[in-house]
Amino acid sequence: MPTTQESLWQPIKKALSHDGWTKLQSIYSTVETEIDFDDEDLQPEATDSSQPAWKKNVRNVLQSQKSRGEVLHQRTAKYKLPTTGDDWSYSEVDATVKDYFEMLKLELQNKSFNKAAHNRSLKPELNNRSRGAVEFKHQNISSVLEEMGLPYINGYKPYPNKQTLLKEVIIDELQSDERLQNLFEQLAAKPAQKTSLFQKESDLDSVFTDPPDFINSSKDSQDRNRKGAHIDFAQKEAQNRKLGQQGEEYVISIEKRRLQKIGRSDLADLVEWTSKEKGDGYGYDITSFNEYGDEIFIEVKTTKLSIKQAFFVTANELNTSEELSDSFQLYRVYNFSNNPKVYILKGNLAEQLNLIPTEYRAEI
Structure with missing residues (x-):
């Protein structure tokens, strides 16, 4: 034969x-x-x-x-055969993505694993790749997942991916790995782990960061996830009311501490959790103050993922940001329950975000 x-x-x-x-x-x-x-x-x-x-x-x-x-x-x-310096082959990429996802599933379940041991066990399936090369590929995988608005292994900081094949393999593996998708669903739906509040004045300064150069719209995230997995993580988090409340409570503590730090303790006691005390139809969550005593109106968006994670805004929030102009601020809380950070967008959101409609009202 x-x-x-x-x-x-x-x-x-x-x-x-x-x-x-x-x-x-x-x-x-x-x-x-x-x-x-x-x-x-x-x-x-x-x-x-x-x-x-x-x-x-x-x-x-x-x-x-x-x-x-x-x-x-x-x-x-x-x-x-491909060697160091050559593009990774399909079998190398496939084996590495599968191994990465096994580690990610353990991390999402709060189970320990040994990255070095995984690296060693993977080596026989690769073409003379060094330990460092494997770690870089793991960082490439983190970068692709971050771009898709999905969780990644915390120990592998995203490093930009240049190999088209890698994203294709990741998408295929995501679509077939139901266990991983279920873990994503569970993470998006559950509250964040408790976050420690500030211990000293310098802690407050470390919380605030600059906004990213380009802020993705919710539609970007939706498109990425439709191609990659059966979950829109940003949308699931937006529906997580407990996570939203945790983020708002955290921002209230930030505002009170900020006002105390600039010598306005009298105003710190007046910070209002508007969405809780008066309802969530105002287009913002918190009423606070600037150093001159003028009111500022804060909408809070919270994610357990990175600074690049997309988020959803409502038509009411957009209109409110335009009507209130410079007194409106959006606090984007990210890395929540891990190492919380915040960036601020001031004024009309439509001028700062790439906004694409995700659904339409149909009338007959």
Whole structure:
């Protein structure tokens, strides 16, 4: 029977296992000694072919693996396995994404794992990749997940990804991993872990950060998740009333501490949790004050994820931000329950956000 691609790949890979480029003729020689061919294998596959069938099979396997990034090819009929500095092959990326997701599932369940041990166990499935190269690829995976508005492993800080294949593999794996999607759902729906309040004055200064250069709209997040997983994390968090209340309570503590720090303790006692005391139809959550005693109206948006996470705003909030102008401020609380940070957007939100409608009111 003709030799299958699966059985041919191992001896071909063995022929390519040393560093540097290997000539096709050398691959033929290795394969011929590694596999016993019967008479049928040695016959041409077509009447006009001058090559034995098994040699044609070798070339077919090489072509197939080349299309998957498993083999690199030169015009001089030389081949080699990818090594450090070369793009990662499909099998390398697939194995690395699967391993990363196993660690992520453990982290989402608050279970411990050893990153170094995972790195070592992954190495045999890779083409001579260093420990550092594997860690960079893990950071690339974090970056893709962050772009998609999904949680990532805290210990692997996002590092920009340049390989198109990586995102494709991540999307495929997300769609097939129901357990991971369920854990995302649970994380988005549950309250944040309790956040410690400030211990000293300097803690307050470390909370505030600059806004990101470009702020994603909710539609951006929706599009990314539709292609990647069956969950819109930003939307789920927006529906998490307990998380929203926790974020508002946190901002109230920030405002009171800020006013005390600038010598306006008299105003700190007047900070109002408007959405709780008067209802949530005002278009903002908190009434506070600036250093001159003028009222400022604060809308709070909270996420357990990073600064790049998209968020939802209502039509009422948008209109309120325009009507109240400079007295309106949006406090975006991020990294909540881990290391909370806040950036502030002042004034009309429509002038600062990329806003795309996510749904329409239909009238008949």
